[in-house]
Amino acid sequence: MRILLVEDDPDLGPAIAKALRDDNFAVDLATNGVDAGHLGETELYDAAVLDLGLPGKDGLSVLQGWRAAKRALPVLILTAREAWSDKVAGFKAGADDYLLKPFRFEELVMRLRALIRRSAGHAQPRLECGPLALDSQLGQFELDGLPIKLTAFEWRVLSQLMLRKGAIIERLELLERVYEGDADVDSNSLEVIIGRLRKKIGAGLIETVRGRGYRLVCEG
Missing domain, CATH: 3.40.50.2300 (Response regulator)
Structure with missing residues (x-):
């Protein structure tokens, strides 16, 4: 954020x-x-x-x-x-x-x-997406009820996806909401963060929408 x-x-x-x-x-x-x-x-x-x-x-x-x-x-x-x-x-x-x-x-x-x-339209402080949950009051993510250790960039990306779960967030918007204005951003940095998140929460939760961006998939 x-x-x-x-x-x-x-x-x-x-x-x-x-x-x-x-x-x-x-x-x-x-x-x-x-x-x-x-x-x-x-x-x-x-x-x-x-x-x-x-x-x-x-x-x-x-x-x-x-x-x-x-x-x-x-x-x-x-x-x-x-x-x-x-x-x-x-x-x-x-x-x-x-x-x-x-x-x-x-x-x-x-x-x-x-x-x-x-x-973002969420009244309750706890947001859930399948086995993934965010306690927005504490800023803590959980997977199957257990806390997940995330870097600052991983937390920012996953927070954006969770706040708009099910919706596609375009790659450029995600970059702009994750990095500070004076940051020197490598073109592949977002893909690296997404890859690390998939290893931590499971590959199936984050979907790549080719040519557009990413979304958090909560079905199933």
């Missing part, structure tokens, strides 16, 4: 990015409103974490711009502004959640997982 993090604090921004990466998210960090607006309108993200007090362009204007451009990514506002009027303004601009600073990294991660899961 790929997150757009918009935070201008030179200490807090990198700290949040590290915490999210430690929980297997890919993170692009924007430190001003102009860059944030552009990235949110042109790149594929599973969710955004947005500060309000930003240089160049304030967070509410950034969010309004995304919504005006029909960008539907879930947005969590992360700010020190605790007045009720600020919260109302945030939700009216199109925010999906609102978290006050100071905060616990664990809570931010759980809120993001919930937002992403619900935006």
